[in-house]
Amino acid sequence: MQIKMLPLMVAVVLTGCSMAPDYQRPDMPKTAGWQGVAQQSNATALPDWKTFMADEHLQSLVEMALKNNKDLRQTVLNVASLKAQYRIQDSARYPGLNASGSVTNQRFSDNYTGAGKAYNHYKQATVGVSSYELDLFGRVKSLSDQALENYFSQDEARRSAVISLVAEVATSYMSLLADEQLVSLTDDTVNAYEQTLKLVQTRYDAGYSDALTLAQSKTALYSAKATAAKYRLSVAQEYNTLRQLVGAPIDRHITGQLPEETGAFLSELKVGASSDLLLSRPDILAAEHSLKAANANVGAARAAFFPTISLTAGFGSASQSLDNLFSSGSGYWSFIPSLSVPIFDWGNNSANLDLAKIKKQSSIIAYQKAIETGFKEVSDALLGQKHYLEEWDAQKANLKANEQYYELAKMRYEKGNDSYIDLLDAQRSLFSAQESELTSHLSLLTSRINLFKALGGGWSAADHEASTSVKHAMDQVD
Incomplete structure (x- = not known):
């Protein structure tokens, strides 16, 4: 039997x-045109997101999001789906072994035999391979490689989704704290008015003041109350987000304030922006895996021009009686190769090859565009790190000057040295300075999160937490 199966084994090896x-x-x-992006080597690893985000309340929110966020769970299921598709496609590279058995009982009539009733009993047991394609030109392997790279690409998309989710939660949390401070600020301003x-x-x-001054004081108060209502709405919306x-x-009832020292909330990122670091971004890796998938598809399209050889083979036992089914002399075998040669297909294979090459070129452009996007974001x-810090320093100095201006204007008005217009201008200027200082502080913190995200930080440590959502999502499927 080993000698008889040798042709099949040799064909598989080839x-x-x-x-x-x-x-x-x-x-x-x-990338030389991108300002602020240094091209030096970078030996400093990015901190994981728990180290980067020092606030414990924020850490708990991020952990909950990694376990429960619906978009992330959907992405996880997409990864699992592509992994299963790869396993299906890869299984076509190997012959499947099937076992079957049958029992046939037949009765023939007098008219058919001409010699009375006749009975026929036939038993069969077979182990064999059905419709296995010999991959002489790599078509099946190329399709398997394409499915594998698509799976890798989607898995990198999952990691990118983890980074984005961590950044979105942190940004939303900081915006909530800023809005809470703005509500408190406007309430204080309303009290002052x-x-x-x-x-x-x-x-x-x-009789020491006129009706115009009284009207101006009322309009300032009502305007401040309207602003307070706007910020309360913003707080409610941030909670929903x-x-x-x-x-x-x-x-x-999340309470807190943006810290005066930026490092008390988000750790310093003392890293360069080397090309090697950017190439580890999940979105860039995903684009490269998509390019590899397109490259493998070109191989499959090329192989379609060559003959396709399929094999059907089997060996087993057949007998008229069950007792003799596995006895000596009852064995049989079959080896049936089939050949399909493309002769004329109206340009179908040629068009498929052209399409595969076009998709590969498109994937190259998408890969390079992903790198350019990475450099732009970094x-x-x-630039935000630098300029927002300068802006925040200037806004803090401006706020201090406006506080002095307001105290001086208030004192002079109470003594009757200045008109109410001067005091009202000082109050409005102080409130605007307070808003601007808080907004620039929020922008600085947001830019730090954007840098952490742009450099591809956060996914390596978040993978552990994300595995919980993977298990939960798969349990939902079961």
């Missing part, structure tokens, strides 16, 4: 020659 082009990573796009209105009303009743990102109920974040 399979697997690939016609896919040798993969070469495309040249890096020109109410006190001023009482003073103006007293002076008006005593966090609730959606986290995917679970959250505390409706450049923007680095």
Whole structure:
């Protein structure tokens, strides 16, 4: 039996020659134009997201989001789906072994035999291979490689989704804290305007102030109340955004303030922006895996021009009686190769090859574009780190000057040295300075998160937490 099966074994060994082009990573796009992006080597690893985000409340929100966020769970299922598709495609590279058995009982009539009733009993047991394609030109292997690279690409997309989710939760959390501070700030401003209105009303009743000044004081108060209502709405909306990102109920009484020292909230990122670091970004890796998949598809399209050889083989036993089914002399075998040669297909194979090459060129462009996007995002974040810090320092100095201006204007108005217009201008200027200082501080922290995200930080440590969502998502499928 071993000698009889030798042709099948030899044919299997000869399979697997690939016609896919040798993969070469495309040249890096020109990046010298991106400001702030240094091209030095970078030996410093990015911190994981828990080290980067020092706030414990924020850490708990991120952990909840990694377990419950619906978009991330959907992405996880997409990864699992492509992994299963790869396993299906890869299984076609190997012959499947099937076992079967049958029992046939037949009765023939008198008219058919001409000699009375006749009975026929036939038993059969077979082990064999059905419709296995010999992959002499690598078509099946190329399709398997394409499915594998598509799976890798989707898995990198999952990691990218983890990074984006961590960044979105952190940004939303900081925006919530900033809005809470703005509500507190406007409430203090409303109280200040109410006190001023009482003073103006007293002076008006005593005849020391006119109706115009009283009206101006009221409009300032009502404008501040409207601003406070706007910021309360923003707080409520930020809670809704966090609730959606986290995917679970959250505390409706989050309190806190943006810290005066940026490092107390987000650790310093003392890293360069080397090309090697950017190439480890999940979105860039995903684009490269898609390019490799397109490259493998070219190999499959090329192999379609060559003959296809399929094998059907089997060996087993057959007998008229069950007792003799596995006895000596009852064995049989079959070996049936079939050949299919493309002769004329109206240009179908040629068009498929052209399409595969076009998709590969498109994937090269997408890969290079992903790198350019990475450099742009890093450049923007680095520039933001620098300029937002300068802006925040200037806004803090401006706020201090406006506080002095307001105290001086208030004192002079109470002594009757200046008009209410001067005090009102000082109050409005102080409130605007407070808003601007808080906004620039938020922009600085947001730019730091954007830099962490742009450099591809956060996914390596977050993979452990994300595995929980993988298991949960698969349990839902079961």
